[in-house]
Amino acid sequence: MNYQLDEIDNKILGYLVANTRMPFTEIAKLMDVSAGTIHVRVKKMEDAGIILGSSLKLDYGKLDYNFTAYIGISLTKSNKTQSVLQQLATIPNVIEAAVTSGKYNIFVKIRAKNTEDAKRVIYLIDDIDAVMGTESMISMEEYLSDKNRLIQAII
Numbered sequence: 001m002n003y004q005l006d007e008i009d010n011k012i013l014g015y016l017v018a019n020t021r022m023p024f025t026e027i028a029k030l031m032d033v034s035a036g037t038i039h040v041r042v043k044k045m046e047d048a049g050i051i052l053g054s055s056l057k058l059d060y061g062k063l064d065y066n067f068t069a070y071i072g073i074s075l076t077k078s079n080k081t082q083s084v085l086q087q088l089a090t091i092p093n094v095i096e097a098a099v100t101s102g103k104y105n106i107f108v109k110i111r112a113k114n115t116e117d118a119k120r121v122i123y124l125i126d127d128i129d130a131v132m133g134t135e136s137m138i139s140m141e142e143y144l145s146d147k148n149r150l151i152q153a154i155i
Contacts (some may be wrong), residue, residue, distance in 0.1 A: 003048035008033070010155035012041055013051075017148040017155075020054035060111050067112040068139035071122065072104035073131055080130035081105055087128045093121040104135070 005013075008031070015027045024038040031038070045051045060066070075084060081099055088094050088108060096109040108125070112118035118136075125134055 014155050017151050065111040067118050069110050070137045071108045072135045073106040074133045075105040076130050076132045091124055
């Protein structure tokens with residue numbers, strides 16, 4: 001479905017990007033339109049694949065997951081990438097995974113409670129068939145983590 005966003009859609013996206021839990025009725029009041037209008041517009045954007053769902057932003061530190069690391073994964077064969085990605089998806093600590101070019105076939109971000117927990121996760125990754133090796137980089141500080149920055153610039 002080819003759906004062209006207009007100014008109303010952009011405003012709706014702006015409100016939802018700022019607060020995914022904002023009720024449609026509240027957005028409608030702020031925009032001086034009916035809640036039905038908001039509902040229809042959001043449904044059209046979902047059907048067009050523009051809105052893929054909603055998510056929560058979590059403070060992992062308050063959940064005692066203070067350790068963040070990035071792991072470059074080298075594979076024995078690049079045709080094993082999809083299989084390895086599927087296996088990585090079974091490890092809850094792996095919160096992001098990307099297929100990359102260059103030194104690594106896959107790059108992942110993990111969250112762990114501490115270094116021992118991170119070591120356990122890294123060993124799980126190392127144990128996956130077709131993983132030739134890994135290189136870990138510890139995050140000292142997360143300065144910017146906002147997946148909504150680009151959409152805010154677009155709208």
